[in-house]
Amino acid sequence: MxxxxxxxxxxxxxxxxxxxxxxxxxxxxxxxxxxxxxxxxxxxxxxxxxxxxxxxxxxxxxxxxxxxxxxxxxxxxxxxxxxxxxxKPEFVAKNLRETVSDKDRLGIEKTNKPETVVVDFSGPNIAKQMHVGHLRSTIIGDCICRMLELAGHKVIRQNHIGDWGTQFGMLVEFLKERLEKLFNSHSVEWTAGPIEDIEDFYRQASEQYKNNTEFAGKARTTIADLHSGNPACLELWQMIVTETRRHYLPLYKMLGVNLTINDERGESFYKDKLADVVNDLKKQGLAVESEGAICVFPEGFKTKDDKPMPFIIQKSDGAFLYATTDLAALRYRINELKADEIIYVTDARQKQHFEMLFAVAKMAGWVKDTKLVHITFGSVLGEDGKPLKTRSGENVKLKELLDEAVKRAKAVVQEKNPDLPDDEKENIAQSVGIGAVKYADYSNNRTSDYIFSYDKMLAMDGNTAPYMQYVYARVCSIFKKGNIDIKKELNEIKEIYLNEPAEFELAKQLIRYSEAFNSAIADFKPNFLTAYLYELAQKFSAFYNACPVLDAQEKIRPSRLLLCDLTAKIIRHGLENLLGIKTIERM
RNA sequence: GCGCCCGUAGCUCAGCUGGAUAGAGCAACGGAUUUCUAAUCCGUAGGCCAGGGGUUCGAAUCCCUUCGGGCGCACCA
The missing domain is CATH 3.30.1360.70 (Arginyl tRNA synthetase N-terminal domain)
Structure with missing residues (x-):
């Protein structure tokens, strides 16, 4: 339509x-x-x-x-x-009918040019907990994927996890020493403890690496062992990866983000392709040695000393870097995944890195017709306007941040609706708490920084998840109260009446869902979706106050039920299908 | 120093491929409730869109400039 x-x-x-x-x-x-x-x-x-x-x-x-x-x-x-x-009201009425009968898409059209789109987002680090810095990439990336899929594109999610780097030398070495016996047996059955243990190991290992030269030396040997495929080292490394995964996969579920183990293609996946990247660039004469490192110098980039800026693909000690991995990944996505477009969802601070990455890939002739896009976003700030940190200056753990939101939502439900069964209260708290965090993020302009505030995001009024969820619950309540069989009601509908201003305003908003979707996907701006949904919720509330539904005249009652039904469908579709935020039927 | 982003109501933010009198929400003030969940709705007030210059019929939006803030700039990701 x-x-x-x-x-x-x-x-x-x-x-x-x-x-x-x-x-x-x-x-x-x-x-x-x-x-x-x-x-x-x-x-x-x-x-x-x-x-x-x-x-x-x-x-x-x-x-x-x-x-x-x-x-x-x-x-x-x-x-x-x-x-x-x-x-004209007749046009609106006709559109209303078409939209409501378009059950899965509610008027949103499919693209006439479906493409294969690779979306690189989230990217947690192995051996660390996800923190607030991963929030935006994870949920904005998820929303982009959902929009692209609805538009009819083939979306390939790529979770570029940080599972390969020099830090694993010291971490594996540390574990090796700690688990010497088990390690020597080569039949390690030790399953690592919870993620907090691993983070603690990580801290201790870094400490030793800094202060203990003997340990540092061993760690360097171990990283070489790991890179050369020593089975025992790999086994320990794999354990760390597995344990970290046990931490973040449930977090994705909690966040309502569609990312599974199958979407993972971490840095380690590209480890055997790195030398090839460097060799190719050398062969083409693009990569040259400079101050001991192998670099490509794309045009237009300068260092602070006004010298050409290098894109370093191999360090002077021979090791590869994330630039190398990114090049390998880019080539893989074009050649093997057949990407028509690759979208990277990372914070704005990496802008220059991606500009250089794209420039180098193009110089090398690897890009052909593939569209390369860096979708940036601003930082999450604390109430003081500075990047959100704990009091001790650490990154706020994502799990703790979400738990806190749920806890606060629980308190509100308890206060407002103490008679609900406990498990339902818990369910509502989960939906509202997590929804509030996500909705607050989505409703801000993607490119600007925003101030994180539990009080604001959990407010009952204003452009928040609880308000949206409440409006949805009120619509559901009408159907429950009236014992309405909506299918039957809609089948029997003969004419749509939109005589009351509130009805007409709501109806016009309802038929604009696809318009809002189109503008949201054009620039990957989720705040266009939340703005539309909020306006819809407001128009519904005005209608709800002005126009009785169940007690309406027999002639116009079906029209009003149709407006209610479509409002519920669009809010649910927008929140759940596009933003991954749960709706609840009562709260 | 160079580059990128930002500065809009008291607060948090929309709006930026140029369009009519710059919009929301919060907070403030005034109203509506024998309710379909008032966790709501209706209304009032609040602005030299950081300052200055330019482009033109028209600028919050484009260009230049000043001021103020953030971020990035050679072997971390």
Whole structure:
């Protein structure tokens, strides 16, 4: 189903073509003020300049050619030459029917050009807990994948976990010493303790590495052993990976993020491809030695000393770096995964790294037609406006942050609705708490930093998850209370009545879901989705207050039930399918 | 020093491919409740869109500049 704005745009374009012979894209936007109608075209103003014509007269000419009476009332010219358009109730009613019968997509169209899109996001580090710094990549990446899939693209999720690096030399060495006996037996059955143990090992190992030269030497040998595939070392390494995975996979589940073990393609996956990357670049004459390191110098990048900036792919000690891994991964995604587009979801601070990565890959001729996109986001700040940290200055653990949100949500449920059964209260607290954290993140502009505040995100009013979930619960409550068989009701519906202003406003918002989706996916901006859903929730609440549903006249009751049903469907679809936030039927 | 991002109501933020009188929410103030969950709704007030210059019919939006803040800039990721 085409969004109304798109149909209108096409009609405007045709009218301009007929009126002026110009072939230009339509400039159609939602009206800036509801008193101007629903949509407006600003083409006459733009064209008038170009054609040196009077904008109002040009608008008249366009309107004379405009065939739109199946959608809108008579167009009006206002101001300097705006063309204002008002949707006809019959058109809205017709769209409403189509949207409600489009059960899975609710009017959202599939792309006519499906592509294979690789999305690289989340990327937790092995041997460490996920912290607040992983939140945005994980949930924004997830939302991007969900949008792309709904649009009909083939999405390949890639969780580029940090499972291979010099730190594993000291960590394995540390474990080796600690578990000497088991290690020597080569039949290790020790399962590592919880993630906190491993983090503790990590701390101790780093300490020793710094202060104990003997240990540091051994660690270097161990990293070489690990890299050369020593089975015992690999076994210990694998244990660390497995244990860390036992930590983050449940977190993804808790967050409602679609990432599984099958989506993992960590740094270690590329370990055998790194030398090849360097050799290829050397062969092409792109990689050269500089101060002992092997570097590529893409054009346009400078260091602080105004010298060309290197993209270092091999350190002077021979080791490879993340730049090397990223190049190998990029090549793999193009050649093996057949990506038409690769999307990297990381914070804005890595912008330059990705610019250089893309530049080098292009210089090497590896990219062909693949579109490379770096989707950035801002930082999560504390109430003091500085990056969110614990009082002792550490990164806030993601698990603790989510647990706290759930705990606070639980307290609210307890207070507002103490009579609910305990397990339901717990379920509500989970949905509301986690939903609040995610929704707060999504509703901020992706590219800006935002201040993390439990109080704000858990507020009952305003653009928050609890408010959205509450509105959903209220709709559900109508159906429950009225014992409504919605399928039967909708089947029997003959005519849709939208006479009350609140009904018409709600109906118009309902048929704009696909429009909101299109603008959200165009720039991967989840806040466009939350803004739409919030506006929908507000319009529903206004309708709810103004228009009784169950007690409505027999004639108009089915129409109102349809509005309720579609509101519930869209809120649920938006929250659950696109944002991965749970809805609850009562709270 | 160079580069990138940002500065919008008291607070938190939208809006930025240029369009009409700059929008929400919170907080403040005033109203609505024999309820379909008031965890709601309706209304009022609140602004030199950091400052200055330019482009033009029109600038929060584009360009230049100043000030203020954040981030990045050779072997960590």
């Amino acid at each position: 085409k969004p109304a704005i798109q149909i209108i745009s096409e009609r405007i374009s045709q009218a301009i073509q007929k009126a002026t012979g110009q072939n230009v894209p339509a400039i159609v936007t939602p009206a800036t003020d509801s008193k101007f109608g629903d949509y407006q075209s600003n083409n006459a103003l733009a064209l008038a300049k170009q054609l040196k014509a009077n904008p109002r007269q040009l608008a008249e000419k366009i309107i004379a050619q405009l065939q739109i009476d199946d959608i809108c009332q008579k167009p009006e010219i206002a101001g300097a030459g705006f063309i204002n358009l008002r949707l």
